[in-house]
Amino acid sequence: MSNPAISYAHITRVTDTLVTATEDALAAEEPLEIRLVHNGQQQSITVTMRSPGQDEELAAGFLFTEGIITRYPEIKTIHYNNNVATITLQPGITPALQPAQRNFLANASCGVCGKTDLDAIFAPVKKTITNIKVPAAILHDLPALLRGQQAVFDNTGGLHAAALFDTAGNLLHIREDIGRHNAVDKLIGAALKQELPFSQYGLLLSGRAGFELIQKAAVAGIPVIAAVGAPSSLAVKMAKEWNITLIGFLREGRFNIYHGQEKIAL
Structure with missing residues (x-):
């Protein structure tokens, strides 16, 4: 079974004086648009460059770590199609969108690209109390x-x-x-x-x-x-x-x- 995170390219490999035509495996990179549907309204949240695969997890994780949602049960459905992940929230759930507002593409190396102002780079955080050792x-x-x-x-x-x-x-x-x-x-x-x-x-x-x-x-x-x-x-x-x-x-x-x-x- 093919892996969507892997792409292939025909290359010329040079080793010392040996030149060989061969194929090389590449890390696939494609855009993913994350859309949010809540209370009958749909809007685009961001576009991020990612490796295809586990896109529903990526979309849910993004909304959570950006502080837009607080629990997974707030999600009603996640639908993926053609590099677009659409998350529909449960009725009555109001997402916290302002902290995550972005204006442009987030590239693969940047997790806060596109934020509209300095304060917006910070998501709401509560200190965790734990006894872990x-x-x-x-x-x-x-x-x-x-x-x-x-x-x-x-x-x-x-x-x-x-x-x-x-x-x-x-x-x-x-x-x-x-x-x-x-x-x-x-x-x-x-x-x-x-x-x-x-x-x-x-x-x-x-x-x-x-x-x-x-x-x-x-x-x-x-x-x-x-x-x-x-x-x-x-x-x-x-x-x-x-x-x-x-x-x-x-x-x-x-x-x-x-x-x-x-x-x-x-």
């Missing part, structure tokens, strides 16, 4: 576990991944996308539908930890974030503000704790 020993194994399950990355080398993990070191859900923010939205959308208790899990990122990813985790109530790459300055600042344990450079048997050491059993 993550053993440091299980953190070292997480990148290899994630890498071992990145099926599309194995074929293309061009995708980011995000996963939920528990305190026993198990990966519960894994999602890949050409946009790191889309991978997180897909992941959160899948877990939201299953009504998983976000406060009991950590978020694992295959790359760097930028502000937009910290915020999405904070909206969901995820208390621990571990990234293989580096965090940004604003990511660290908001992790402190929202009391999220933030770990960076999780690789090669080491990691840095930028905030929230009390949630890590060293």
